[in-house]
Amino acid sequence: MKQSKWNVFTNGLLRENPTLRLVLGTCPTLAVTTAAKNGVGMGIAATIVLVCSNAVISLLRNVIPEKVRIPAFITIIAGFVSVVQMLVKAFLPTIDTALGIYLPLIVVNCIILARAEMFASKNSFVPSVLDGLGMGIGFTAVLTLMGAIREFLGAGTLFSLPITAKVIDPMIIFLLPPGGFFVFGMLVAASNAIAKRRGKPIVEKMGCENCPAKDSCENAGNGCDEAKEAE
Amino acid sequence: MKTTTMIVSIILAGLLTNNMVLSKFLGICPFLGVSKKVNTAFSMSIAVTLVMIIATAVTYPIFYFLLRPDFEYLETVVFILVIAAIVQFIEIFLKKYIKPIYNALGIYLPLITTNCAVLGITMLNVTDFDVNAYSFGKLYLFSLTNALSAGLGFMLAMVLFAGIRQRLETADVPEFMKGLPITLVAAALCSLSFLGFAGIGG
Numbered sequence: 001m002k003q004s005k006w007n008v009f010t011n012g013l014l015r016e017n018p019t020l021r022l023v024l025g026t027c028p029t030l031a032v033t034t035a036a037k038n039g040v041g042m043g044i045a046a047t048i049v050l051v052c053s054n055a056v057i058s059l060l061r062n063v064i065p066e067k068v069r070i071p072a073f074i075t076i077i078a079g080f081v082s083v084v085q086m087l088v089k090a091f092l093p094t095i096d097t098a099l100g101i102y103l104p105l106i107v108v109n110c111i112i113l114a115r116a117e118m119f120a121s122k123n124s125f126v127p128s129v130l131d132g133l134g135m136g137i138g139f140t141a142v143l144t145l146m147g148a149i150r151e152f153l154g155a156g157t158l159f160s161l162p163i164t165a166k167v168i169d170p171m172i173i174f175l176l177p178p179g180g181f182f183v184f185g186m187l188v189a190a191s192n193a194i195a196k197r198r199g200k201p202i203v204e205k206m207g208c209e210n211c212p213a214k215d216s217c218e219n220a221g222n223g224c225d226e227a228k229e230a231e
Numbered sequence: 232m233k234t235t236t237m238i239v240s241i242i243l244a245g246l247l248t249n250n251m252v253l254s255k256f257l258g259i260c261p262f263l264g265v266s267k268k269v270n271t272a273f274s275m276s277i278a279v280t281l282v283m284i285i286a287t288a289v290t291y292p293i294f295y296f297l298l299r300p301d302f303e304y305l306e307t308v309v310f311i312l313v314i315a316a317i318v319q320f321i322e323i324f325l326k327k328y329i330k331p332i333y334n335a336l337g338i339y340l341p342l343i344t345t346n347c348a349v350l351g352i353t354m355l356n357v358t359d360f361d362v363n364a365y366s367f368g369k370l371y372l373f374s375l376t377n378a379l380s381a382g383l384g385f386m387l388a389m390v391l392f393a394g395i396r397q398r399l400e401t402a403d404v405p406e407f408m409k410g411l412p413i414t415l416v417a418a419a420l421c422s423l424s425f426l427g428f429a430g431i432g433g
Binding site for chain 1: 312425
């Protein structure tokens, strides 16, 4: 399967958008998107880790033994997460407070491990970097959109600029946890409606096909094996 | 605060007000992926609770005696590696010595390494309790209680939601809402109901 470099890059933006099409990394998507600014911060932090870990893993793909590849990937990812964490703490302390423990939790964000396993461990340096960049930008875009929707409805502002805050009482529920689930559900539904109109398959399941822990999940006899049959 | 009041408020927070899944968004993958049947959800939660407690028991002393105060930046790397090793070890131990438990819970263990709820709780233990205000013994007790109550809160959310999803299977919803979107909306309502507990336990 040879893809052109442009295709590899744009893959993560729409066709295989990590959040809306692959449904990976739902925890940070729901947790940090209480404001558009936080979405951008989380997205950029994850993108940096994704690009760096994809780059290193693609370079080491022939060196890392098959059996210990997952622990090796996790160690590499954790290293980059620590670097990003220190940088954010030093230069963007407000973002650091807003993201809280979700910043170090990028380590267990399945998008990053999934791209390491599915792409970087099988491809050379340049495509892996482009894949990381495309996926990262796709992730950032959805996080920003979701943050903007929740901030607009829940606080009446956009990137902290007041829009309707003084005219209409904002619906604070959108800033609270239920709002996160609800807005994300609506975004997936909207992306499904668009996909359907274009004749693409709609997303009904969690991103099990792309989950690094897919095999054990299938043994657990849950929704994942049905997703596989559907394919 | 007195130790006993502190413990009661930790338990109430973990179960209801600061529920791992419904208000902290940790462990969403198993919450949406493994919650199709009540008994699967129950076994998965038991495995998660077990790993949370053991992971806390190991990582907290590491943080307190080795990483603090000079090497706190190593927290992320050390914690995830320790958790990965612990999960592997538990799996081998159960397989060799306690076969019935392995047969019931073994399949969930590999899923748990990359479960953000487990790494999340070990990190929250570090940020939630003021290291300078209590002795190590108390901090350790609080952390373990926190892990237990977070695990039980995870179980409560999982089992409740599995029950809702079994009903959802037969509901007639618009085609583009089928599956994941309607599940997320149901989760929103579930989380909304948990907001009603706000304020309990201080």
